[in-house]
Amino acid sequence: MPNPKFKFLLGGLFILAAVVYLIFSSTQASAQYFLTVDELLDQQAAMVDKNIRVSGAVIGDSIEYDSNELKLSFTVAHVTGDNNEIEKNGGLAVVLHQAVINPANNTLKVVYVGVKPDLMRNEAQAIMTGHMGADGVFYADELLLKCPTKYEEAVPEQAEG
């Protein structure tokens, strides 16, 4: 009978290998580039059909909802991803407001098919997961919204998979 310590070591290594494998293969399978609107537009060609997560400020006037097709389209304006900068400029609510009213900001058109989230409104922060089409439109599979203006506590999420 082999040394029991050796057996345990072997078992431990096996579990370790399994976990490492699970983590790395899953990371590769579901990694998403996290970008701001500016960064995405900069590398637009390279990013087509990659798995992307992008965030921006919702421009209220652009929200259109076709309830027959459940097709939601809207435009988001660039918001910085740097939190120190957000803090410096007076907090997220102010930054989102500035992003929406400043016509010089880069914008991105987004299409999402699904139920229109309750938090979908002007100056909400939208975090979209999906891919960039060759037509320059971002096709979101998942949409998270955050409205910092209305209450201090953020709603954990408003998502649809």
Add this chain to the structure above:
Amino acid sequence: MIADFGYGIFLLSFILSIYAVFAAIYGYQTNKYTWVESSRLAMQLTFPLITITSGILVYLLVTDQYHVSFIYEVTSRSMPLYLKITSLWGGQSGSLVFWSWLMSSFATAVTFRKWDRDREFLPWVVVVSSVTLAFFVGLVIFFENPFEKFWQTFNGDVVTAMFQPAGSVPFSPPDGKGLNPLLRHPGMIIHPPMLYLGFVSFVIPFAFAIAALITGRTDDRWTRITRRWTIVAWLFLSIGLILGGRWAYDVLGWGGYWGWDPVEIAAFMPWLVGTAFLHSVMIQEKRGMFKEWNMILIILTYAMVIFGTFLTRSGVLSSVHAFAQSAIGPSFFIFIGVTLVVSTALLIYRWKDLRSEAELTSMLSREALFLLNNLLFISIYIVCFWGVLFPLISELFTGQKVTVGPPFYERATGPLFAALVVLMGIAPLSAWGHSTIKTLGKAAWKPATAAVIGLLAIIFVGKVTNIYAIIGFFAVLFTSFITLYEFWRAAYARSRAQKENLVLSLWRLFGKNRRRYGGYLIHLSIILMAVGIIGLEMFQTETQGTLAQGESLTLGEYKITYNDLAIFDSNDNRNLARATISVEKNGQFVGELHPRRDYFYESQQPMTIPGVRSTIQDDLYIILVDWQPITTEGATFKVYHNPLVNWLWWGSIMMILGSMVAAWPEKDPEPRKVSSNAALAAAD
């Protein structure tokens, strides 16, 4: 005025908790017990003081004192009384006060116990609780003060400050911003306090662990004292997580309950480590093993509790880059860092004393399987931690921010959860010290056969073809049959021996070994929840459509018909659009559903409320997506069919019961070591 008073009282409790720390250390060092006693009294005094502070805050909330900025942020005149009270934890600063209040009440409760046999622990328990308390109270005092008021300066700007800036006049907005309607759900109102209760209760076992390390009394006394605290902490944390899930299911309108959001994971990580700890302390008590490991687990749990409080409180949502978003971020990191370094140093200092009293010899022994359970929980924890930190790591090495989403967590943790479920079945059959395939097989073959038969029924009668679902159902059946068989075997043996009837035997069995049978009940409840999760994750179907009045939509066995839509104002400032839908199942009329959309005028916030027909078999979940101005023209619906999801909620109720059985007070349990040649543990 009264706000200033509240702030002053809070300042006093800060000073007291700092005093308690130094008095306790001094008393311990110089062996002067009066100093330790003084530190204990100081600790206890923080409780009434923070109660007064919280009371004042609640008073300001219910009396609409909007000149205080926190009150303005979280309430409004139109909110009902209970929501005004509960908005104490609706904002960051208020919830830190609430956290402090819970901390001081738990610390006070623990200092009231009889310390005769554990006198040397007392000063260090006071130190750890007071340091934790002082940290949170300090955060409120220095960074997140809920008593700050509005002032209008001479040029018309409105500023917030604790004391009147020169040349300004008090300013009071007529009404507050109010709580977002999406959060006005019972689940969401009780959810934060439950999580906090869980977080705070885990501080107590940690305090005793540190006391054990410092005093060198590293036997299992500290785990015995804190056993019930641990179970209670675990229970509250579990309830908190489940309520959050229930809220998501009811309110967020996508028929899901868990989104692998960083904030959810932040509350999940202490649960994972805490669950591992909960299991492995039993090995220390029974076999004197894994002592170092238990210390590591409780230290990690504490770190995750602080980290979790920070993540859930800081409003950080989508990105770990936002860690430093609020002023309290760096303080949290320093605090976590310092406590980790100090505890690790203590652990290294005592490492030799924590040597195991027995050795692992058999791969299938109870202790080895407990170890495996621990490794699986920690693996899931590592997956979660990796997922939360990955954006930071990737940016550091590649300069590109890359995140991982729910598919990552599902894929990486799925096999680990399945392994845990199977292990949950096998482990109770194994014996302490030594087990073989043969002894395990002897105990398991009957339930295993039953599970195979059940599985065949599911495959051929239920027509399940999804391979992952089949694996999942097998794990679930196998484990539940074994657990039920365990109950039956033990009750049967007892009723034969004691000549009682079976039900009475089962009852007495529970009474005799509450932790074991409470634990088995929790295992069964986890199985029920797993059934719900498998049902929803693997068999959810959906459809959508725009229906004119009288038109129908079919989904599986269900047929829904759009009858009517009513739009009206309610008396609490809402506009309601409420559809009436009749539901048929296999051609039989089974009832009406009313999915609706409420529009809150005050906050300009719509809220979608699904119409749900919930049975033990499945949920039919209908969302009113949109409607035409002339309602007869039509309305759009999204329909989800969520099989078995109710098992998730019933399972959680059973889990609460099981935890209560396990935590129910017994006479002070004395060490009962089991030797390695003990009989098959399952049969005792």
